[in-house]
Amino acid sequence: MTRAGDFVRENMRNPNAIAYFLMAVGALFYPIVIQFINGGNGDFLVGLAADGGIYVLMAIGLNVVVGFAGLLDLGYAAFFAIGSYTYALVASNHMGVTPIGHSLHVPFWIALFIGMFVAAAAGALLGAPTLRLRGDYLAIVTLGFGEIVPRLFRNAGIWTGGVPGISALDVPSLPGWFQGPWIGQNFVWVSDFRFTSANLTAYYVLMMILITFVVILVHNLQSSRLGRAWMAVREDETAAAASGVNTVTIKLLAFSIGAATSGFAGAFYGAKLSYVSSENFGFIVSITVLAMVVLGGMGNIPGAMIGAIVLYFILFKLLPDAPLQMQALASSLGLDSLNQSNPNGWPGIAEVVKRSQYVIFGLILVGIMLLRPQGLLPSQIRKQELKHSEHEPLATPRQLQG
Amino acid sequence: MDSILRVQGLTKRFGGLVAVDNVSFEVPTGEVFALIGPNGAGKTTLFNCITGIYKPTLGTVTFHDHDLTGSPPHRTAKAGIARTFQNIRLFDYMSAVDNVKLGHHCRMHSKLWDSLFKTPFERSEEREITEHSMELLQLVGLERQADNYARNLAYGQQRRLEIARALATDPKLLLLDEPAAGFTPQEKVELMGLVGTILARGITVFLIEHDMKVVMQASQRIVVLDHGEKIAEGPPVEVRNNQRVIEAYLGKSA
Numbered sequence: 001m002t003r004a005g006d007f008v009r010e011n012m013r014n015p016n017a018i019a020y021f022l023m024a025v026g027a028l029f030y031p032i033v034i035q036f037i038n039g040g041n042g043d044f045l046v047g048l049a050a051d052g053g054i055y056v057l058m059a060i061g062l063n064v065v066v067g068f069a070g071l072l073d074l075g076y077a078a079f080f081a082i083g084s085y086t087y088a089l090v091a092s093n094h095m096g097v098t099p100i101g102h103s104l105h106v107p108f109w110i111a112l113f114i115g116m117f118v119a120a121a122a123g124a125l126l127g128a129p130t131l132r133l134r135g136d137y138l139a140i141v142t143l144g145f146g147e148i149v150p151r152l153f154r155n156a157g158i159w160t161g162g163v164p165g166i167s168a169l170d171v172p173s174l175p176g177w178f179q180g181p182w183i184g185q186n187f188v189w190v191s192d193f194r195f196t197s198a199n200l201t202a203y204y205v206l207m208m209i210l211i212t213f214v215v216i217l218v219h220n221l222q223s224s225r226l227g228r229a230w231m232a233v234r235e236d237e238t239a240a241a242a243s244g245v246n247t248v249t250i251k252l253l254a255f256s257i258g259a260a261t262s263g264f265a266g267a268f269y270g271a272k273l274s275y276v277s278s279e280n281f282g283f284i285v286s287i288t289v290l291a292m293v294v295l296g297g298m299g300n301i302p303g304a305m306i307g308a309i310v311l312y313f314i315l316f317k318l319l320p321d322a323p324l325q326m327q328a329l330a331s332s333l334g335l336d337s338l339n340q341s342n343p344n345g346w347p348g349i350a351e352v353v354k355r356s357q358y359v360i361f362g363l364i365l366v367g368i369m370l371l372r373p374q375g376l377l378p379s380q381i382r383k384q385e386l387k388h389s390e391h392e393p394l395a396t397p398r399q400l401q402g
Numbered sequence: 403m404d405s406i407l408r409v410q411g412l413t414k415r416f417g418g419l420v421a422v423d424n425v426s427f428e429v430p431t432g433e434v435f436a437l438i439g440p441n442g443a444g445k446t447t448l449f450n451c452i453t454g455i456y457k458p459t460l461g462t463v464t465f466h467d468h469d470l471t472g473s474p475p476h477r478t479a480k481a482g483i484a485r486t487f488q489n490i491r492l493f494d495y496m497s498a499v500d501n502v503k504l505g506h507h508c509r510m511h512s513k514l515w516d517s518l519f520k521t522p523f524e525r526s527e528e529r530e531i532t533e534h535s536m537e538l539l540q541l542v543g544l545e546r547q548a549d550n551y552a553r554n555l556a557y558g559q560q561r562r563l564e565i566a567r568a569l570a571t572d573p574k575l576l577l578l579d580e581p582a583a584g585f586t587p588q589e590k591v592e593l594m595g596l597v598g599t600i601l602a603r604g605i606t607v608f609l610i611e612h613d614m615k616v617v618m619q620a621s622q623r624i625v626v627l628d629h630g631e632k633i634a635e636g637p638p639v640e641v642r643n644n645q646r647v648i649e650a651y652l653g654k655s656a
């Protein structure tokens with residue numbers, strides 16, 4: 001039998017392998033199918049999916065912190081903000097209006113990594129004094145940090161542009177890129193390529209490449225001594241310490257790596273929008289990413305990714321479209337009267353759905369967690385844990401010893 | 403006499419309670435040293451002070467002429483002191499072999515960079531410690547359980563797995579906290595065999611044990627604690643006939 005055949009047979013029963021395969025195929029065909037369905041006018045949807053990639057990146061990063069190391073981080077968006085603002089400062093004209101008086105235009109890829117490293121450093125700085133705390137206490141401190149950082153950026157006056165933020169950032173660029181018939185152009189090599197809203201397909205492709213790299217790196221981490229140490233610290237911190245793991249360093253590393261991923265995503269996001277404002281980094285972002293990780297399957301990389309994709313789709317496509325969809329549904333059922341507002345307080349079906357968007361969102365979350373408490377694609381461990389907590393044996397020898 | 407561990411004037415107070423009270427002793431290199439005493443005598447607290455899980459209130463812990471007083475647990479592990487726990491603390495949802503691999507953590511040299519990019523160095527190091535972990539599992543007789551979750555192992559297997567994990571840190575001194583608790587007589591004999599093998603590898607063994615038969619047979623020297631205080635020290639025969647020890651265990655005769 002061929003090696004390819006063996007490989008397929010080995011992985012056919014592995015849910016993670018299937019998930020990766022489906023995601024890869026989906027990512028590959030998504031732009032083609034979307035353009036086909038929309039008769040070549042699907043650019044908006046391709047761009048929307050690419051923006052969703054930002055959330056996928058964040059979910060992968062937060063999964064390192066929450067899923068691998070078991071540290072509850074409720075202020076994850078702060079690192080996203082730090083990445084964005086760092087990028088904004090080193091890659092726009094803004095430095096020119098600050099007391100420094102020189103605008104900085106660091107090349108895109110370098111600026112991206114500067115954003116990442118500054119976020120990682122911020123993670124280490126926050127982590128150093130707080131990672132002695134456990135569980136709920138750590139959650140509260142990170143929650144505070146998540147509130148402080150956007151406020152700091154909003155109120156740092158000239159340095160961060162205050163409430164309006166910083167605009168006209170350098171957009172992502174590459175020394176060269178292929179254009180071709182797949183976006184209705186001639187096959188051509190474009191040098192000094194810039195990713196703008198005029199070429200969303202290229203932006204989408206770049207995003208998928210970045211995600212692939214991040215997934216590979218985080219996978220490597222998980223299967224290394226670090227991944228093992230994170231798991232041990234999550235299971236039993238004292239035993240891990242007694243077995244020679246420096247628990248403070250190892251937790252700090254998880255925190256920093258999560259922050260770095262978030263900062264990387266933030267810098268990329270700022271560059272793509274060419275604009276940053278403190279309004280984009282609220283508590284709701286942290287909570288959304290956390291919900292993505294929990295709902296997808298804590299501790300499992302493809303799980304977190306699927307959680308991110310599903311929640312992103314619900315939040316940014318399903319719910320915004322819902323009012324008009326309901327209106328259309330009502331019309332097609334001959335219930336046009338539902339669509340009209342009327343004087344006794346009925347504002348029209350579209351308005352009702354619009355107002356109850358977050359109720360619907362909440363119900364969907366509750367529904368998913370009821371149906372799959374372990375997450376959409378849980379890690380093996382999480383599955384076991386839930387199974388055992390349901391059928392806990394009467395007493396293990398260990399308890400009898402106690 | 404060459405001693406590997408020296409405890410001097412060690413005291414641990416929890417608020418008003420004095421759990422360990424001014425205890426001094428030396429553990430000779432290459433022997434089995436035992437710590438005994440009635441329940442609540444402060445034996446495990448003493449272990450926790452030596453391994454850095456607690457910071458002693460007073461006194462010093464010297465290991466191989468290095469002052470380890472108050473060092474965090476990972477540093478005492480790195481220095482060469484490994485331990486097991488009275489109430490088994492394994493990583494329940496990691497496989498047996500992963501538990502042992504984790505024990506190698508402080509002896510590994512792969513950096514973040516190596517882990518991120520799976521460098522050839524990282525791969526070969528992982529291969530080495532996997533092999534070594536399997537050897538250790540074989541030593542404690544668990545090679546066939548390598549891929550099972552720690553929590554799914556039988557009680558006696560869990561105790562032995564904990565010893566394998568401790569050995570993975572490449573210790574000079576192994577602290578065993580009631581290794582024979584809950585064992586059948588047959589298992590106790592096997593355990594004594596294992597202790598012998600460990601000793602033969604040049605590792606000094608320091609154990610807490612309740613079973614007098616085990617202690618008297620296995621150890622060359624014994625320290626007795628009662629209410630946090632050292633009440634006796636010496637070879638088994640001497641300790642067995644010590645009046646204070648008998649009183650501590652059986653109560654004062656009228």
